[in-house]
Amino acid sequence: xxxxxxxxxxxLSPGVILILSVTQFALATEADEPPLTSTELDILAWVNQQExxxxxxxxxxxxxxxGSMNKxxxxxxxxxxxxxxxxxxxxxSRLAGSMIDMPHCPGSDLNLDLADHxxxxxxxxxxxxxxxxxxxxVFPADSPFQEFSITDGVIRxxxxxxxxxxxxxxxxxxxxxxxxxxxxxxxxSVLLNSDEEVGSLSSRTYLEEQARLHDYGLxxxxxxxxxQIRQRKGLGQARFVVNGRASHAGAAHxxxxxxxxxxxxxxxxxxxxxxxxxGLTVNVGMVSGGEARNMVAPCAExxxxxxxxxxxxxxxxxxxxxxxGRTLFSVPRTSDDINTELWVNLHRxxxxxxxxxxxxxxxxxxxxxxxxxxxxxxxxxxGTDGSLTQAVGLPTLDSLGxxxxxxxxxxxxxxxxxxxQATSRAAILIYRLLKE
Ligand SMILES: [Zn+2]
Numbered sequence: 001x002x003x004x005x006x007x008x009x010x011x012l013s014p015g016v017i018l019i020l021s022v023t024q025f026a027l028a029t030e031a032d033e034p035p036l037t038s039t040e041l042d043i044l045a046w047v048n049q050q051e052x053x054x055x056x057x058x059x060x061x062x063x064x065x066x067g068s069m070n071k072x073x074x075x076x077x078x079x080x081x082x083x084x085x086x087x088x089x090x091x092x093s094r095l096a097g098s099m100i101d102m103p104h105c106p107g108s109d110l111n112l113d114l115a116d117h118x119x120x121x122x123x124x125x126x127x128x129x130x131x132x133x134x135x136x137x138v139f140p141a142d143s144p145f146q147e148f149s150i151t152d153g154v155i156r157x158x159x160x161x162x163x164x165x166x167x168x169x170x171x172x173x174x175x176x177x178x179x180x181x182x183x184x185x186x187x188x189s190v191l192l193n194s195d196e197e198v199g200s201l202s203s204r205t206y207l208e209e210q211a212r213l214h215d216y217g218l219x220x221x222x223x224x225x226x227x228q229i230r231q232r233k234g235l236g237q238a239r240f241v242v243n244g245r246a247s248h249a250g251a252a253h254x255x256x257x258x259x260x261x262x263x264x265x266x267x268x269x270x271x272x273x274x275x276x277x278x279g280l281t282v283n284v285g286m287v288s289g290g291e292a293r294n295m296v297a298p299c300a301e302x303x304x305x306x307x308x309x310x311x312x313x314x315x316x317x318x319x320x321x322x323x324x325g326r327t328l329f330s331v332p333r334t335s336d337d338i339n340t341e342l343w344v345n346l347h348r349x350x351x352x353x354x355x356x357x358x359x360x361x362x363x364x365x366x367x368x369x370x371x372x373x374x375x376x377x378x379x380x381x382x383g384t385d386g387s388l389t390q391a392v393g394l395p396t397l398d399s400l401g402x403x404x405x406x407x408x409x410x411x412x413x414x415x416x417x418x419x420x421q422a423t424s425r426a427a428i429l430i431y432r433l434l435k436e
Pocket of ligand 1: 162163196222
């Protein structure tokens with residue numbers, strides 16, 4: 001048993017997770033993988049010819065805006081993948097998106113109207129694989145960052161790294177197997193969701209449902225420095241909406257109940273929950289409120305991000321959010337004139353390594369070795385849908401997409417050279433996992 005795995009089984013704590021993030025790279029060892037077969041060499045030869053096709057598909061889907069709220073754009077991308085997957089024998093269906101209601105101040109409508117998701121399946125007698133990716137990006141339709149470009153081997157554009165490049169890699173790995181006649185009687189499902197960047201609030205149930213029906217999960221999120229992420233923090237989000245009472249700031253200040261003042265106290269309490277020792281962070285990322293300088297603010301709201309290494313910390317933080325919501329800090333008495341609406345969602349559990357997921361990771365590193373690449377291992381504070389599927393028991397790898405950097409910013413870019421490399425690795429990995 002690997003030392004790191006032994007530690008994670010016996011001493012799993014936030015501190016140990018932090019230590020592992022430092023030591024894991026050195027501890028990762030290569031599993032024994034048999035050498036490449038002639039069939040696999042045929043797969044690789046086909047993939048080697050596909051770079052221009054992959055780039056062209058990535059250009060097409062990058063130039064279609066698919067911010068999480070852009071239902072039309074996400075629908076266009078979904079239609080492209082539906083056609084491509086049906087062309088290689090998958091049956092497809094739409095999984096209904098949904099409307100997520102959150103409390104909000106008048107005039108700041110934050111309800112999320114989420115687009116449909118795409119499920120594609122081939123059934124067979126093989127091992128059962130679930131391939132996942134998200135079609136949405138963080139860039140809305142009115143973002144200045146909209147266009148694909150490529151210069152000197154660097155691809156730029158919204159979502160090229162997170163994670164439209166990964167969608168192309170997933171598709172071409174399947175096309176490669178299909179080309180060599182290797183998809184017959186194989187059990188593979190592809191789930192492309194529309195809402196990962198807002199926390200998979202609509203697709204979570206579908207992801208968890210599919211996870212229970214498969215043996216392995218592969219998520220094609222981008223990779224930084226060719227690292228695979230072994231463990232991830234859990235994520236939560238909360239909205240605090242304080243409703244106060246408006247009043248004239250000069251003539252009747254004493255009759256007002258300032259929602260901004262109350263929210264300000266709550267923000268300090270929330271930010272004070274951050275504890276780097278245990279790895280828990282609370283970030284009040286967005287705040288708004290008030291209607292005029294000379295009016296006591298009738299409403300104020302905050303949008304809060306939570307990260308936590310262990311499930312129990314997430315639940316404790318939720319209880320603390322509720323207590324902060326209930327407590328009135330700004331006026332000395334409880335009052336019907338001021339109240340707080342709270343919405344909390346622990347939308348991603350922590351991704352905690354298991355024996356099965358470590359084995360999948362080791363095998364992927366070993367397959368990368370057969371293909372001449374060096375794959376590193378690290379931990380991350382960021383979440384993916386792989387956290388949801390791993391938490392319900394599906395061993396999941398989640399960084400199989402394009403190598404790049406600058407996700408969620410206009411610096412987003414990806415390496416052209418990693419297209420063939422990542423697709424080759426994905427095709428061989430999928431092929432070998434199906435044989436089990
Ligand atoms: Zn992503």
